[in-house]
Amino acid sequence: MTDYNFIGKRIPRVDGLAKATGKATYTVDVKLPGMLYGKILRSPYPHARLLKIDTTAAQQLPGVRAVITGEDVRQVRYAFVDTPRYPADEQPLAVDKVRYIGDEVAAVAAESEAIAEKALSLIKVEYEILPPVFHPEEAMQEGAPVIHDEQFEGTSFWEEWGVTEQKKAVKQNSAVNNLSGHTLISFGDIEQAFRESDYCREDRFELKATAHCQMEPHAAVASYDPLAGKLHVWLSTMGIFLKRYFLSRALNMPASKIRVHHTFVGGAFGGKIDLFPYEFCAAYLSMKTGRPVKIELDREEVFMTTRQRHPIIVKIKTGVKKDGTILAQDIKVIADNGGYRGSGPVVIFLCHGFSFPVYNVPNYRYEGFSIYTNNGIRGPQRGHGAPQIRFAIDSQLDLIARDLGLDLLEIMRKNVRKKGDVLPNGDQLNSCGLTECLLGAAEAINWQKKRKQFRTMENAGRYRRGVGISLCSMFSGAMYYPFASAAVVKLHDDGSATLFTGAQDIGQGSYTTLSQILAEELGIGIEDVHVVAGDTELCPIDLGSFLSCTALVTGNAVKKAAADAKRQLLESAAELLGVEDLTRLKAQQKTIFLEDNPEKTLSFSQAIQASVLKRNGNPIIGHGSYKGYPRAERYPSLAKGKGLFTGAYGFAAQAAEVEVDTFTGKVKLLKVVTFHDCGYPLNKTIVEGQIHGCTSMGAGQALSEEVYLEKGQLFNPSFLSYRLPISLDTPESIEGIVATIEPSGPFGAKEVGEGCVAGILGAIANAVHDAVGVRIYSLPITPEKVLRALGRI
Amino acid sequence: MRLLEFDYFEAENLEDAVAHLKKYNGSCQIIAGGTDLLTALKQRLYTPACLVSLDNIPSLKNIKEENGAIFIGAMCTLEDIINSELVAKKLPALKQAAWEVGSPLLRSLATIGGNICLNTRCRFYNQSSFWRSSREKCFKAGGSICHVTNKQESCVATFSADMPPVLIAYGASVRLIGPKGTRLLPLRQFYTDNGRFPNEILTGSGEILTEIEIPTPSSQTNSTYCKFRLRNSIDFPLLGIAVLLILDKGKFCKDARIIITGAGSAPIEAVEAREKLLQQELEPQLIDAAAQIAASEIHPMRSSFVSPRYKREIAGVVLAEALEKAGGIRE
Amino acid sequence: MKKKIRLIVNGEEKVLTIDVQQTLLEVLREDLGLTGTKKGCNQGECGACTVLLEGKPVSSCSLLAVKADGKAVTTIEGLAKGGQLHPIQQAFNEKGAIQCGFCSPGMILVTKSLLEQNPNPTTAEIKEAIAGNICRCTGYVQIIEAIRSLVP
Structure with missing residues (x-):
C-alpha cells in the first residue's frame, strides 16, 4: 500500500472533541x-x-x-x-x-x-x-379498500433541469390494486435456463418493518x-x-x-x-x-410517523447446475410502503440494484411491487432493500447447498462476480474484491473446521452452535438531486485551509475523512484543516450523506478542490523560486520545496502572501466538483432498471457464529466477521466503526428488531419494547479490509458504512440453520419462532 | 411529552404523608424513585393533582437485622439493596433480583417499595394517551373492555415486578400505614390478582408501604432468582422465577417455595410443583417433573409480545434452571 | 406549583425557581442551558440523558428536579477542566467510540462512575455498566475498547 501521511491512518475525528464535551449543537x-x-x-x-x-x-x-x-x-x-x-x-x-x-x-x-x-x-x-387494509397481498387484490384515489401530476427534478427524455405520465398497472410502484427487469431466457437446470428450488421469505432508532429524535427549527x-x-x-x-x-x-x-x-441511517x-x-x-x-418529535412519533424499513416478501426460484453454478433466478418482491408511497418504487428497484452485482446470474427475471397499505410510511434505511434481498437470496443458496450436498462457500465462490465484469445494465466493476472477501471471512470464522465440528454429537445438547455466511454489495453514490458534489478550499495566510462542503457528518465521520483527503492532497496537517459544512448558504452543492456517496463523490470533489488550490499555490511559489516547471515542486507539511533541491524551501504562508501581493490580491481558493456518476446522464429507470446505476460498488462478505439455546429458542451471536472491499480505507478506525455499526444493526434486525404492528397500530414505539441491541449483545467482532483500489475513487476509496448491514442477516439465518437444522424463513428470528420450528411448541 | 402540572408535597413524617393523601381524596399519589411513575405520568395513565414525596423521612432508608428478621425500608433504592452486605449474605436472591431490574441508570433511583407497588402492565395499556385513543378505553384505563380477551369488565394485565417473587419466597411481610393505622401484611396477601387494581394500595386504601420485614433465612436455605427476558437489560421479565429450598444434607428437600412473576396478574405460587419436591431428594428427574407441573400451573395471557404457549414452555425451562441453581446442581 | 431548589451543578451552586413537574433533564437543558445532556427517549430507556447525581449515573429524564434539591449533579460540561480534556473524553475520541455523538455524553459519564468505583473492570463489567445506554452507531465495540484502554 502506498505510504500516505494521512490517508489510511487512524486519525481521531475532527468533530470528536465537540461531541465528547457536550459542545456540539444538534x-x-x-x-x-x-x-x-x-x-x-x-x-x-x-x-x-x-x-x-x-x-x-x-x-x-x-x-x-x-x-x-x-x-x-x-x-x-x-x-x-x-x-x-x-x-x-x-x-x-x-x-x-x-x-x-x-x-x-x-x-x-x-x-x-x-x-x-x-x-x-x-x-x-x-x-x-x-x-x-394492512397486508400488501390483500391490498393488491381486487375489491380491497383503495387508499389513494386522487388524481394529480408529478414533475421530476430532471424535467426542471431540462432533461426531458422521460415520457409523459405512464398509466399505472391497473390489474394490481393499491400499486404504488412496479419494477420489471429481465435478461437471458429464464424458462429455457430452468429447463436446463439440474436442480430448481422455490422459496418464500419475509422480513418485518424495522426502525432506524437514531438517538437524536427528529426536530426542526424554522425562523422566517x-x-x-x-x-x-x-x-x-x-x-x-x-x-x-x-x-x-x-x-x-x-x-x-x-x-x-x-x-x-x-x-x-437513511431516516x-x-x-x-x-x-x-x-x-x-x-x-x-x-x-x-421549533417542532421536536417525541420518541413515539419518531417510531410511528417518520419512516421505517420496508417489510418485504421475497419469492425466489433458482435453478442451478449439479456443481452449484447458478443458471437462472426468478425473483418476485412485494414491499409494503404504508399509507404513502415513500420510497416504495425506489426500494423495489434497489432490491435488484444492490444485489445483482454479487452473483453472475445469466438468466434473470426480477419483478417488484410496492403496495399501499394503511400502515406507517416506509422509506430509506441503511442498505435500502439490500438487507431484505440479500437475506432471501443467500438463505436460499444455503438451502440449495444443503439439498445438493455442496459447500455453500464453494457455490458462492463459483458464482461471484469479479473485477472487470460488466453488469447487464452497463456498470463496470473496475474494482471487485468479492472473492477475497469471501475467502477472508471464511478463514476468519474458521469455516471448514467449524462446519465439520458442529455436525458431531458434541453439538447435540441444549446449546448448539453453527456458522453461516452471506455476501452483499452497495452503490458508491448515484445520480440524484443535486447530481453532483462540489467543494471549495480556501487557504489562509498562515498556511492552513478551510474546507467548504455541503456534506453532512451524520456520525459516519465524513468531516474527518474529507479533512484527511484535503490534508493529504494539499500537504498540510489535519489540525490545519477547518471544516465549514452543512450550510446551504456557505457551502457548494452536495449530494448528501446517502446512497453511500460521500467518500467517493464528495471525496473526489474535495480532492480536486485541494489539487486546484495546490496548483495555484505552486504557481505562486514557482514565481518566487524562479521555477518554470511546476512538476519540480513538491508540497508537504505546509512547505514547498524543489524536488531536485530539497534545501530550497518556501512556506505555504510565504506563497499565499505572495499570491495576494503579487497577483492582484488572489487569495487562493480551490474549486472541485464531481458528478454522482460521471458516465451516467441521468438516474436509471426505476420501473425498468435501464441505465447506469453507480460508478463503483462496495462489496463485503460477512460470517456469523451463533449459539442456539434449543430450550428457549434464544440465539446468541458469538462472533461476527466482516471482510469489506471498500476500495481503500481512508481511515481504518472509521471504516471499522462503520462495519461495527452495520453489523450491530443487521444483527438486531436478524434476531430481535421488529416494528410490531396489529391493525396498523404500532405496539412497540419505545426503546423498551423495540429491542435493538445493547452493550450486552455485542459479539466478538473481526474486520478485514480488502483494498482493491477503486480507480475512480479518491485514493482508491469507495463505499463503506451501508452495504455490510445486509450480509449479516443471511449469515445469521444460515448459522442458525447450521446449528439446529431448521430454517427460519422470516425475520426476525425470535426465540418463539425457533421453538416452533424445532417443534417444541 | 412533558409532565402535566401537579402539586408536590415533601412529607416530614408518615402521618403527614397519610393525611395529605387523604386530603386529596384519591387524586394524590406517593412518589418513591419515580422511574416508573414518571413514564406513566407522561403517558397520562394517571393525572394526579398532587405527588407526595417520602425523601425527607430517613427511617425509610434503613436496612437492618433485629430479632431474627431483616427490615428493609421501602425507600431503599435497588442499588442500596445491591450494595448491602447484609442482603448479600442473608438474602442473596434479593440482591440478584435487584441487580436484574431495568438498567443501571434506573437502579440508583428506583426503590424496593416502588418495585413492590409496581402496577401490572399490558401492551394495550402502557402506551401514550394518543396511542390509546385509537381504541376504545380499556378496562384498566377506566373503560369497560379488555383488548387482550375482548371480554367486558376484565383485565389481564401482567404483574412484572422482579423483587416481589423473591420476597414472597423468603416469607416477607410488608408494613402499611394508613388512615386506620399500621398493619403488617404477608406480601402475598398484598396482591389482589386483579389486573386493574393489583395491590392493596392501588385499590385505594390510602395506605403507604413503609417497610419490608423478612424472617432471617436459616442456614439450610438455598435461594435464587432466574429472570428470563428477551434482552438482558432495559427489559421487564418475560418470566421470573424465585426459588427457595430448605435442603437437608444439601439434597433432601424439606421445604420449597416457587414464586413466578410475569405469568399472571399477581405473583403466582407454583403449589403443585412444590408438592412434588417436598420430602424428596433433589435430582434431575424430579426437577424436570416439577418444572413440567409448574408450566401447567400458570395461565399467561397475551398481554405481552409472546404467546402464552411460549411462556408456558419457558416456565418449565426457567424453573428447572432455578431449581438446579438453588440446589447447587449448576452454577 | 413553583419551588425553589438548590443544585450543585459541576461544582457550582445554582439556586433556581422551577415548576415542580420539571424533570432534572428539562432544568439542565432549558433553565441552565446545559444542552450536552441529551433527550433521547424521555422515558428512561436509552441513557442519552445520563448525568451523575452524587457521583452515580441516573437517567435525568426519569427524575423530578425537585428530588435533586441540595444534591451534586455532574453533566458532560463539567468534565473537561481548564481546557484540559478528561482522559475518558480523550480515549473515546481516539478509539473511535464517538460517531454521531448523541449517546457520548451519557456513555462518558457512566464510564466515569464505573472507573471511580472499579478502576479495573473486566470486559463483562464494562458491558454491564453501559447496559442502560443505547448507541445505534458503534455497535458498542469501540466504546468498550475505549473504556478498556483506560484500565491499567
Whole structure:
C-alpha cells in the first residue's frame, strides 16, 4: 500500500472533541429568541375521511399563536419520489383522508410545549371511518379498500433541469390494486435456463418493518425573516440541498430564499432524507407567526410517523447446475410502503440494484411491487432493500447447498462476480474484491473446521452452535438531486485551509475523512484543516450523506478542490523560486520545496502572501466538483432498471457464529466477521466503526428488531419494547479490509458504512440453520419462532 | 411529552404523608424513585393533582437485622439493596433480583417499595394517551373492555415486578400505614390478582408501604432468582422465577417455595410443583417433573409480545434452571 | 406549583425557581442551558440523558428536579477542566467510540462512575455498566475498547 501521511491512518475525528464535551449543537439544542413551540395533531385511525375540523377553541387558548389544518395548505404536495409516473402523494396536513395512524391533521404553534399540547386537545375532528387494509397481498387484490384515489401530476427534478427524455405520465398497472410502484427487469431466457437446470428450488421469505432508532429524535427549527423574505431552518438531516429543494417546492419559494444552517446530526441511517410534515409545518408556522418555531418529535412519533424499513416478501426460484453454478433466478418482491408511497418504487428497484452485482446470474427475471397499505410510511434505511434481498437470496443458496450436498462457500465462490465484469445494465466493476472477501471471512470464522465440528454429537445438547455466511454489495453514490458534489478550499495566510462542503457528518465521520483527503492532497496537517459544512448558504452543492456517496463523490470533489488550490499555490511559489516547471515542486507539511533541491524551501504562508501581493490580491481558493456518476446522464429507470446505476460498488462478505439455546429458542451471536472491499480505507478506525455499526444493526434486525404492528397500530414505539441491541449483545467482532483500489475513487476509496448491514442477516439465518437444522424463513428470528420450528411448541 | 402540572408535597413524617393523601381524596399519589411513575405520568395513565414525596423521612432508608428478621425500608433504592452486605449474605436472591431490574441508570433511583407497588402492565395499556385513543378505553384505563380477551369488565394485565417473587419466597411481610393505622401484611396477601387494581394500595386504601420485614433465612436455605427476558437489560421479565429450598444434607428437600412473576396478574405460587419436591431428594428427574407441573400451573395471557404457549414452555425451562441453581446442581 | 431548589451543578451552586413537574433533564437543558445532556427517549430507556447525581449515573429524564434539591449533579460540561480534556473524553475520541455523538455524553459519564468505583473492570463489567445506554452507531465495540484502554 502506498505510504500516505494521512490517508489510511487512524486519525481521531475532527468533530470528536465537540461531541465528547457536550459542545456540539444538534437541532434539538437550537433555541432562538422568541421561539414558539409547535405540535402536531395526528389521526388515531388508519383509514378515515376527514369530515370536519374545528379549531376555534384551540385558537382561543391563551398562548396559542397559530393553528393550521389541511385547508391552509391544500395545494402543497411533495414526496421522496415525484415523477410523471409516480407523482408526489404526500401533503403536510391531511386534506381529504387520513391513511395511517399518525397521519398529520393539524399543527399548532404556541408559547410553550405545554400550551401547544393543550391546544391539540381542543381541536375537534370528525372522521368517517373507512375500511382499512394492512397486508400488501390483500391490498393488491381486487375489491380491497383503495387508499389513494386522487388524481394529480408529478414533475421530476430532471424535467426542471431540462432533461426531458422521460415520457409523459405512464398509466399505472391497473390489474394490481393499491400499486404504488412496479419494477420489471429481465435478461437471458429464464424458462429455457430452468429447463436446463439440474436442480430448481422455490422459496418464500419475509422480513418485518424495522426502525432506524437514531438517538437524536427528529426536530426542526424554522425562523422566517419577513424583511428579507428569507427562511432560516435548522434540520436534523442527511442532505441539506435535497431538503432545501423539497422545501422550496413545497413552500413555492426560490431555493436561494431558504437557508439550511448547520447542526450536528444525532444519527440518521437513511431516516432523515425525506421532507417531513413537521419540517414543513415549522417553516409554515414561522412564516405565519413571524416568530421562530421549533417542532421536536417525541420518541413515539419518531417510531410511528417518520419512516421505517420496508417489510418485504421475497419469492425466489433458482435453478442451478449439479456443481452449484447458478443458471437462472426468478425473483418476485412485494414491499409494503404504508399509507404513502415513500420510497416504495425506489426500494423495489434497489432490491435488484444492490444485489445483482454479487452473483453472475445469466438468466434473470426480477419483478417488484410496492403496495399501499394503511400502515406507517416506509422509506430509506441503511442498505435500502439490500438487507431484505440479500437475506432471501443467500438463505436460499444455503438451502440449495444443503439439498445438493455442496459447500455453500464453494457455490458462492463459483458464482461471484469479479473485477472487470460488466453488469447487464452497463456498470463496470473496475474494482471487485468479492472473492477475497469471501475467502477472508471464511478463514476468519474458521469455516471448514467449524462446519465439520458442529455436525458431531458434541453439538447435540441444549446449546448448539453453527456458522453461516452471506455476501452483499452497495452503490458508491448515484445520480440524484443535486447530481453532483462540489467543494471549495480556501487557504489562509498562515498556511492552513478551510474546507467548504455541503456534506453532512451524520456520525459516519465524513468531516474527518474529507479533512484527511484535503490534508493529504494539499500537504498540510489535519489540525490545519477547518471544516465549514452543512450550510446551504456557505457551502457548494452536495449530494448528501446517502446512497453511500460521500467518500467517493464528495471525496473526489474535495480532492480536486485541494489539487486546484495546490496548483495555484505552486504557481505562486514557482514565481518566487524562479521555477518554470511546476512538476519540480513538491508540497508537504505546509512547505514547498524543489524536488531536485530539497534545501530550497518556501512556506505555504510565504506563497499565499505572495499570491495576494503579487497577483492582484488572489487569495487562493480551490474549486472541485464531481458528478454522482460521471458516465451516467441521468438516474436509471426505476420501473425498468435501464441505465447506469453507480460508478463503483462496495462489496463485503460477512460470517456469523451463533449459539442456539434449543430450550428457549434464544440465539446468541458469538462472533461476527466482516471482510469489506471498500476500495481503500481512508481511515481504518472509521471504516471499522462503520462495519461495527452495520453489523450491530443487521444483527438486531436478524434476531430481535421488529416494528410490531396489529391493525396498523404500532405496539412497540419505545426503546423498551423495540429491542435493538445493547452493550450486552455485542459479539466478538473481526474486520478485514480488502483494498482493491477503486480507480475512480479518491485514493482508491469507495463505499463503506451501508452495504455490510445486509450480509449479516443471511449469515445469521444460515448459522442458525447450521446449528439446529431448521430454517427460519422470516425475520426476525425470535426465540418463539425457533421453538416452533424445532417443534417444541 | 412533558409532565402535566401537579402539586408536590415533601412529607416530614408518615402521618403527614397519610393525611395529605387523604386530603386529596384519591387524586394524590406517593412518589418513591419515580422511574416508573414518571413514564406513566407522561403517558397520562394517571393525572394526579398532587405527588407526595417520602425523601425527607430517613427511617425509610434503613436496612437492618433485629430479632431474627431483616427490615428493609421501602425507600431503599435497588442499588442500596445491591450494595448491602447484609442482603448479600442473608438474602442473596434479593440482591440478584435487584441487580436484574431495568438498567443501571434506573437502579440508583428506583426503590424496593416502588418495585413492590409496581402496577401490572399490558401492551394495550402502557402506551401514550394518543396511542390509546385509537381504541376504545380499556378496562384498566377506566373503560369497560379488555383488548387482550375482548371480554367486558376484565383485565389481564401482567404483574412484572422482579423483587416481589423473591420476597414472597423468603416469607416477607410488608408494613402499611394508613388512615386506620399500621398493619403488617404477608406480601402475598398484598396482591389482589386483579389486573386493574393489583395491590392493596392501588385499590385505594390510602395506605403507604413503609417497610419490608423478612424472617432471617436459616442456614439450610438455598435461594435464587432466574429472570428470563428477551434482552438482558432495559427489559421487564418475560418470566421470573424465585426459588427457595430448605435442603437437608444439601439434597433432601424439606421445604420449597416457587414464586413466578410475569405469568399472571399477581405473583403466582407454583403449589403443585412444590408438592412434588417436598420430602424428596433433589435430582434431575424430579426437577424436570416439577418444572413440567409448574408450566401447567400458570395461565399467561397475551398481554405481552409472546404467546402464552411460549411462556408456558419457558416456565418449565426457567424453573428447572432455578431449581438446579438453588440446589447447587449448576452454577 | 413553583419551588425553589438548590443544585450543585459541576461544582457550582445554582439556586433556581422551577415548576415542580420539571424533570432534572428539562432544568439542565432549558433553565441552565446545559444542552450536552441529551433527550433521547424521555422515558428512561436509552441513557442519552445520563448525568451523575452524587457521583452515580441516573437517567435525568426519569427524575423530578425537585428530588435533586441540595444534591451534586455532574453533566458532560463539567468534565473537561481548564481546557484540559478528561482522559475518558480523550480515549473515546481516539478509539473511535464517538460517531454521531448523541449517546457520548451519557456513555462518558457512566464510564466515569464505573472507573471511580472499579478502576479495573473486566470486559463483562464494562458491558454491564453501559447496559442502560443505547448507541445505534458503534455497535458498542469501540466504546468498550475505549473504556478498556483506560484500565491499567
